[in-house]
Amino acid sequence: MKTTENNKTNNQEKSNTMKNIAIGVLAVCAVGLGAFALVQSSEKTELKQQLAAYEEQYGLQSAEQMESYREIEQNLASISMHEGNIRENMNLEGVEDPKARISAEIQAIEDLIAKNNQIIEDLNKKVEHKDSRLSAYKAENGKLKTRLETYKEEMTKLEALNAELADNLEKTKELNNTLERTVNNQDSTLIAKENLIAEQDQKLHRAYYLVGDHKELKEKNIVNKEGGILGIAAAKELNPKVNEEVFTEIDLRFLKRIPVYKKNAEIVTNHPSGSYKIVSEGNTIQWIEIKDPAKFWEKSKFLVVATKDSWI
Structure with a gap:
């Protein structure tokens, strides 16, 4: 009987021990x-x-x-x-x-x-x-x-x-300047030639006339006369040393009438009679009309007209 009781006691203690261990482990796990x-x-x-x-x-x-x-x-x-x-x-x-x-x-x-x-x-x-x-x-x-x-x-x-264009432009300017100088020189030469031609042309067609009485013509030493009286059996000729300044200068191509406005007048210088015409109105000679300029001025480029008042 005692042995049986002892065994129960021992088993109970083991069981309690295991519970305590389990509780401890669970506690540790819970903390972890x-x-x-x-x-x-x-x-x-x-x-x-x-x-x-x-x-x-x-x-x-x-x-x-x-x-x-x-x-x-x-x-x-x-x-x-x-x-x-x-x-x-x-x-x-x-x-x-x-x-x-x-x-x-x-x-x-x-x-x-x-x-x-x-x-x-x-x-x-x-x-x-x-x-x-x-x-x-x-x-x-x-x-x-x-x-x-x-x-x-x-x-x-x-x-x-x-740079090339600028160089070409500069060369072009130089060429233009040269051409301009050449043209200017040519223009100057041409103008000089034209002036010379105009002057020569003017000389070629230049003529002179003078209308005056005997006294005036004598004082100006215009005409030489030999024998007789001027206008009456007198030989008349132009003084070769005549002064052009006392004459009126004209262009024979354009002036076709020489004004007189005297009662009587005579052409002293030598001009073909068929080349001109004396135009009168009433008792007054108005002018000398030049019908053929080339023929009229052929022998002399000087025209001297003596008026009636100078004939003495």
Whole structure:
């Protein structure tokens, strides 16, 4: 009987011991799980904080990128405008000194390319992942540089062309000056010849006449007479030493009437009778009409008319 009771007692003690052990293990596990949950919660909070900071930083970086992109695009638009100005000036052949204008446009483009390169370089330092837009901008800048070299070559050609045109213009001016001097000299020579011809022509057709009474003719030593009285059986001839200044000079081609306005008159010098006509009106001789100038002036270019009043 005692043995049976002892066994029951022992079994009861073992059972109590196992319960205590289980309770201890559960307590330890509960503490461990609580500590793990606490760690997990702390890490989760830290991750959330890091993510918020990253998102804030990424958002600021993205806004900065977009502003840089806009600046690059604006610079490219300005470059396009300057390129248009270059092409316009390239087409103005012969315009005086287009180099200054084209050089200014090229310099502006170079400055804008340099700005874009700097922006791209700064963005590449800040952006860790590959950005296709930055690559495209960088490629565009490379193309722009190539086009600038072409513009510079074209400007050099244009400058050479303008220099050639300026040289040709200068030569043309010199040639024009030479031609102008030649023409002026020829004009002067021609004028001199024309003046000489006119003078010779005037001399060729120059004639002189004088109407006066005997006293006047004698005083002026115009006519020599031999024997008799002037107009009555007297030989009359022009004094070879006559002074032309006392005569009236005429152009025999145009003057066809020699005015007299005396009652009586006689032509002293030698002129063919058929070449002229004495025209009277009432008792007064009005004029001597020259019917044939060539024949009238053939023997003498001097005409002396003595009026009746001089006959004594």
